[in-house]
Amino acid sequence: MRERAQPVWRVIRRNAAVTPFDPAKIAVALTKAFLAVEGTAAAGSRRVHDTVEELTAQVVSALTRRGEAGRAFHIEEIQDQVELALMRGGHHKVARAYVLYREERAREREASRAGEPAQPALQVTLEDGTRAPLDEARLSRIVAEACEGLDGVSAEAILNDARRNLYDGITLDELSLAPILAARALVETEPNYSFVSARLLLDKLRREALTFVEGRPAQATQEEMVERYPAYFESFIKAGIEAEMIDPELGRFDLRKLGAALKPERDLQFQYLGLQTLYDRYFLHRDDVRYELPQAFFMRVAMGLALREIDREARAIEFYDLLSSFDFMCSTPTLFNAGTLRPQLSSCFLTTVSDDLDGIFKAIKDNALLAKYSGGLGNDWTPVRGLGARIKGTNGKSQGVVPFLKVANDTAIAVNQGGKRKGAVCAYLETWHIDIEEFLDLRKNTGDDRRRTHDMNTANWVPDLFMERVEADGEWTLFSPDEVPDLHDLYGPAFREAYEAYEAKAARGEIRVFKTVRAVDLWRRMLTMLFETGHPWITFKDPCNLRSPQRHAGVVHSSNLCTEITLNTSRDEVAVCNLGSVNLAAHVSEKGLDLQKLERTVTTAMRMLDNVIDINFYTIPEARRSNLRHRPVGLGLMGFQDALHIQRIPYASEAAVEFADRSMEAISYFAISASVELARERGAYQSFPGSLWSKGVLPIDSNAFVDEARGFEGMDRSTTLDWEALRARVVEHGMRNSNCLAIAPTATISNICGVSQSIEPAYQNLFVKSNMSGDFTVVNAALVRDLKARGLWDEVMVSDLKYYDGSLGQIDRVPDDLKALYATAFEIDPSWLIDAASRRQKWIDQAQSLNLYIANPSGRKLDELYRLAWRRGLKTTYYLRSRSATHVEKSTLKRSDGKLNAVAVSPPPALNGAHVQACAIDDPNCEACQ
Known part of the structure; x- marks a missing residue:
């Protein structure tokens, strides 16, 4: 087997010459800097040697980690990273x-260049290895076109910075990358540079894409694509079918009609993070060459969802218009796979694991098959007997749930969703299971590693009792479930009755494996582990079941990977949910909700989600x-924070809750x-009766x-729409879908649409977002507009935002109304998040992925917070987010490419005597659902 060649990094000198990248030269420059300050006494110092070695490694890592393999770095970019490393190191x-040395040398170079002849024209290396003169006019035209119609951006600034990274013999890919990097570096000063990038x-x-589908070197400006998109689209579909990546059925559509319906101008809606x-991760590619353009991508997905429609072209155009406008977005598996040969379009799968070896290993195999095509998994492990329980077949004792969870954990890592993203699974266990205490420790970094699952998510399935x-x-x-088998399927008063009967049996010595603990002690330990390790999450069994529309057809035994799906599972049924999210920000104005537009969007979105069920490729x-049989879907929302900003409503307010x-x-x-209406057209779902x-x-x-089961009222019951009339229609005509609503995290699709994630408050107003595509500077564009309007947006404000980690709270010159409107997640009392979630939950037949943020956590605060979540009727909660000690980069280097420090995991103060660990914000491995 031939080893993969290591990337060869290069350096662009100031005279445009290219030389090999040599880290030793960085070490020399750093050593000279220390000697200049500390004198010759520092020469040979072990301390200086070790410091230089460490700083050099940081610089090399920063350059190569963010760059495309083998690209060239400008000498100034390397020096920028050296300066950053020195600042970070204190x-x-x-x-x-x-810095002073660099400035002095810059002045010397400027003086020496006076009167020098102009540099010769640069040559570009084409794909076939030949060279051609750099087309300066086209480079200028592309940059100017990218800036067109955007306020506050400068084509000249981008071109000047891009030209620094040009050299004789530059490749076409590097030539394309140079202006992108130049524009990205300016995002922190003007959010519109994200559109330029x-x-x-x-x-x-x-x-x-054009080169691939046309079979010859080709390129086009945005203006030229207005004419070329339709012809390209036909060629794209044919090329995809020929490459065995697109379903041949798509070739039977009227491609000319669909090509004519494309809207090339919608390519300009993207911000950099979304398009990158x-x-x-999404566009079809072969041999790492992308041949799918954005509008072709949206139409391919739309066609894939319209395959079984009667008027396929009309429905495909309808679906395309909804997706390409960003009014609604399908979930990631649908975007990945619609219109392909293996259209696995569903987001979430929920399974119950049986209490026998065949059932356990079948469940693990099912996990692998479901994960292969981008499914997020939730496993109910409660039926598996606990540690010390009798094994009838061998007369031995069980090792409990934990060893099997370890196998499930490793399977998720091995099957990494078809190579597109890390496999993701969440294990659920009811709070009465004898292994619950070991289950709480699964994510700890100490103890027997054979009884740890460092990559698996875990969640408590908590009964009201x-x-x-x-x-x-x-x-x-x-208890061990083999001795109390019916508890797993019971909830509400029936659970209480059976559980208390088993407690009486245990007291009489009629149960072999049991343990009595103080409930408060176990609760405190649950919260402590949640804070220390981020797991297990807290989810509530009884409201999930008591409010389930499908109570007659089974039991909800767990939620899914992201805690928003609450569907029945059994040995014979694996629950499936199909997700998509309305972009709420696209349906509001300063006057409030546009109900007519929202109705149109939701109606089409529900049809798309229902179509997924029939078209879907099922692996088990x-x-x-x-x-x-049940046809559940999960329509959710994203852009909630943006919608509040548009209406000038602070998140921490009664108006936001309303x-x-x-x-x-x-x-x-x-x-x-x-x-x-779908039921009237297509028939009600099979298990609708009852x-x-x-x-x-x-x-x-x-x-x-x-409320009846608990004996107290937990939720507001106010309504404003004509629910009586709708109730009558439901009874008369039936429902097409057993479940309709669920709010998923939308970690990725909200990036695509350029809006805030799901129902989340703003994390920071200036920060770096890290995901599988890299690190991206994110600036709150609405805040920048407001600060500009008040004459407050300048370099000092950028510097202050960095210093205060994206928060306005301590910046004196910012008015109080803006501080309230743009308060960040850790500045908002988390009770506001629960209040808003409770008011949503009353309308939702499933659940919502609700992250809770707490700036200065303590055992008492966590206890109050999660008890409040239970009392207010929430079905589930998701991550507990604690403020990290890591801050955004304080440097204000002009060419830092906006590379602020991403939020990292770090230990905040102790809780109950234990060192704790914060959950990383926007962890790229948590993007399981959407």
């Missing part, structure tokens, strides 16, 4: 001397059987109405079941 005197990336993409994400025992400071008994029969209520009511109303729907019980009505 060597401020040395850094100052280094995206448009410059489009030029690179167009060259790749699509480029890296346990929370009542916590409130009453009562005792709690742990249990998933197909379940999905076709907007959460009213916006979710509208989405719920329109989604249920759309499902009724469901809550069939009895006229809608999600807003099912809250009463939880």
Whole structure:
């Protein structure tokens, strides 16, 4: 087997000559800097030697990690990174001397260049290895076109910086990259440079795609693509079919009609992070050459979802218009696979693991098959007998759940979703399981590594009775499920009755494996582990089941990977959910919600999601059987924070809570109405008879079941729409889908649309977002507009935002109304997040991925927070986000490419005597659902 060649990095000198990249020269420059400050006494110092070695490694890593393999670095870029490393390391005197030295040398070079003859024209290396003169006119035209119509951007600034990275013999890829990097470096000073960067990336993409489908070197400007897109689209579909990447059925569409419906101007909507994400992970490619342009991508997905429609072209255009406008976006698996030979379009799969070896290893095999095509997994492990339980076949004792979880963990890593992203699975265990204490420790970095699962997510499946025992400071008994088999399928009063009967049996000595603990002690340990390791998450069994429309057809035994799906599972049924999200920001103005537009969007989106169920490629029969029988979908939302900004509503306010209520009511109303209309057209789902729907019980009505079981009212019940009329339609015509609503994290698709993630508050107003596509500077564009309007946006404000980690709170010259409007996640009391989530939850037949942010956590605060979540009727919670000690980069180097430090995992203060670890924000490995 031939080893892969190591990338060869190069350096562009100031005279445009190119030389090999030599890290030793960085070490020499750093050593000279230390000697200049500390004198010759530092020569030979072990301390200086070690410091220089460490700083050199940091500089090399920063350059090569962010660069494309083998590209050339300009000498100034290397010196920028040296300066950054010195500043980060706290060597401020040395850094100052280094800066002064650079400035002095720059002045000397400027003086010596006076009267020098002009440099000869540069040559560009083409794909076939031949050279041609650099087309300066085209470079200027592409940059000017990228800046067209955008305020606050300068084509000249981009060109000047890009030319620094040009050299004789530069490749076409490097030539395309130079202006992109130049524009990216300016994003922190003007958010519109993100659009410029995206448009410059489009030029690179167009060259790749047109060359591939036309079979000869080709390129085009955005203006030229207005004419060329239709012909390209036909060629693209044919090329994809020929490459065995696109379903041949797409070739039977009227491609001319669809090509004519494309809107090339929508290519200009992208911000850089969104387009780069699509480029890296979504667009079809062969031999690492992308041949799918953005509008072709959206049409390919639309065609894939319209395959079984009667008027396929009309529906494909309808679906395309919704996707390409960013009004709605399908989930990642749908975007990956629609219209391909293996259209696995579903997002989430939920399984129950049986208590026998065949069942356990079948579940692990199913995980692998489901994960291969980008499915996120939730496994219910509660039926598996606990540690010390009797094994009847061998008369031995069980090792419990944990060893099998270790196997499931390693399987998720081995099957990395077809090579597109890390495999992702979440294990659920009920709080009465005898192994619950070991389960809490699974993500710890200490202890026996054979009983740790460092890559698997975990979640507690908490019965109401346990929370009542916590409130009453009562005792709690742990059992092995083989001795209490019916507890797994019971909830509400029936669970209480059976559980108390088993406690009595245990007290009489009629149960072999059990343990009694103080409920509060176990609760505190659950919260401590959640804070230390980020897991297990807290989810609530009873509201998930009491409010389930499908109570008649089974039991909800767990949620999914991101805690928003609540569907029945059993040995014979693997629950499947198909996700997509409405861009709420595209449906509001300063006056509020545009209900007519929202209704149109939701109606079309529900049709698209319903189509997924019939078109889907199922990897296991249990998933197909379940999905076709119940037909659940999960319509959610994103851009909630943007919608608040548009309406000038602070997140921490009653007005925001009210907007959460009213916006979710509208989405719920329109989604249920759309499902009724689909049922009239296509028929109700198979298991509709006997469901809550069939009895006229809608999600807003099912809250009463939880209140009745608990003995107190947890949710607001206000409504504004005509629910009586809708209720009557549901009973008369049925529902097409057993479940309609679920709010997923939207970590990736919100990047594509350029809006805030899901229902999240803004993390910071200036930060670096890290995902599988790299590190990207993110600036709150709405804030910048407001600061500009008040004459406050300048270099000092950028510097202040960096210093205060993207927060306005401590910047005196910012008015209080802007501080309130643009308060970041850790500045908002988390009770506001729960209040808003509670008002949404009353309308949702499934659940929502709700991250909770807490700036200065303590055991008492966490206890109050999660008890509040339970009392307010939430079904689930997701990550607990704690403020990291890492801050954004304080340097204000002009050419730092915006490479602020990404948020990192670091230890905040201790909780209950234990060192704790914060969850990284926007962890690229948490992008499982969307």
